[in-house]
Each structure stands twice: as structure tokens, then as C-alpha cells.
Amino acid sequence: NAGVTQTPKFQVLKTGQSMTLQCAQDMNHNSMYWYRQDPGMGLRLIYYSASEGTTDKGEVPNGYNVSRLNKREFSLRLESAAPSQTSVYFCASSGPRGGNSPLHFGNGTRLTVT
Amino acid sequence: AQTVTQSQPEMSVQEAETVTLSCTYDTSESDYYLFWYKQPPSRQMILVIRQEAYKQQNATENRFSVNFQKAAKSFSLKISDSQLGDAAMYFCAYRSTSGGTSYGKLTFGQGTILTVHP
Secondary structure (H helix, E strand, O other): OEEEEOOOOOOOOOOOOOEEEEEEEOOOOEEEEEEEEOOEEEEEEHHHHHHHHOEOOOOOOOOEEEOOOOOOEEEEEEEEOOOHEEEEEEEEEEEEOOOOOOEEEOOOEEEOOO | EEEEEEEEEEEEEEEOOEEEEEEEEEEOOOOOOEEEEOOOOOOOEEEEEEEEEEOOOOOEEEEEEEEOOOOEEEEEEEEEEOHHHHHHEEEEEEOOOOOOEEEEEEOOOOOEEEEOOO
């Protein structure tokens, strides 16, 4: 049972380069999320998708774009990476919106922008 | 917007002892959910315990229990009989149940690093 799968696990980019973080879940969840984790700041929401075909901005969306390709997949794109985007990125999914169903997380991507 | 505050950046405990991690939150909503997640050095996010705000009874999962004080907007985590494997970063999180832009998303606190001494 794979759960939430993120790729890659590690990535180093130069300033100005672009890349896409991939995320897929096999739990038939409607909602998917992208968070970033920085020291002393916990996890902050970048973008989320409440259901297939919809995406919304979270707390820190600047510099990112997302695509909900289908119900399973939700990708995060950095068009022009900046050192401020050095972080650990987590994808997550959840069942019914607003319920007590917890978020299920991928194992994260550590991104370094030099 | 809701905020979650963990005022203890680091805590430590002796193996087999009890430790309590603090969490407070700010909200104007009456119905919501609260969670504690554990993040070991592997970076994996693991759900520890959850609490529905409409339930007065404190949630318990084996050695983990919460002290939920709705009026005080406090949600602390108590770990009993601490084990070396409990060493991790712990995050408190809030989930709204109301409509609007905050619906369904988790808002996290800053995290508390727990060290367990043998």
C-alpha cells in the first residue's frame, strides 16, 4: 500500500532553473495539498486542490504553480527557482473535506537552491 | 485566519518518564478538529492523535493522550512511559470545518523537538 508518493527525494537547483515536484496518491482521496517546511515555521500551505479540476492558493503561493492532473496526481512547479525556496516540500492527501480524516503525507522532497 | 502556537521549541524527558507538549490556537469557530503529528528524523509525518472539538472527552491512543481545554483554546499532548523511539519533532495542527477558503486544510504550529534520554 504505497499511500502518497513524492518524487524526487532530493534536488539541487541553481537560481533561475525550473523543476516540477511530482505527487501521486492511491487512496482515492479527493483533496491534495502541497506544504513547505522551514525551521521554526512548521509546515505552511503552498497550494491545495479540494477536488479534481480545482486548485486554490494557500498561505505562501508566490513563485509556485500547481496542476491537478487527475484525481491521483498533483504536481508543484517552480518556474524560476530562488534561494528562498530552499526547503523541504511535502505533498499530502485527505478524504472527506472538513472531516476528522487526517492528512496522509508523502516522505518529502529536500530542495536546495544555490 | 486560525493560528497555532507551540511555545516550546525543545523539550527533553528521561526514558520511562512523562512529558507534556503544549499547544494553543486562536479561532472564532466552534467546531473544528485538532491533531498531533510526529516527525522522526526520517522526515515522515505520522499521525499521533486527533480530537474533535465537539467532544468533551479527551482523546487517548495507548501512551499518548491529550488535555483539550476548549475555552482556553489549549491542546496539550501527554506522552507517558516515554521511549527512545518517541524522540522526534511534534506538530500540533488545526483543521477548520466551516466553509470558505480555510475549509479542510491543516494549519500547523512551529513544532517542538522532543529528546528522550536513556
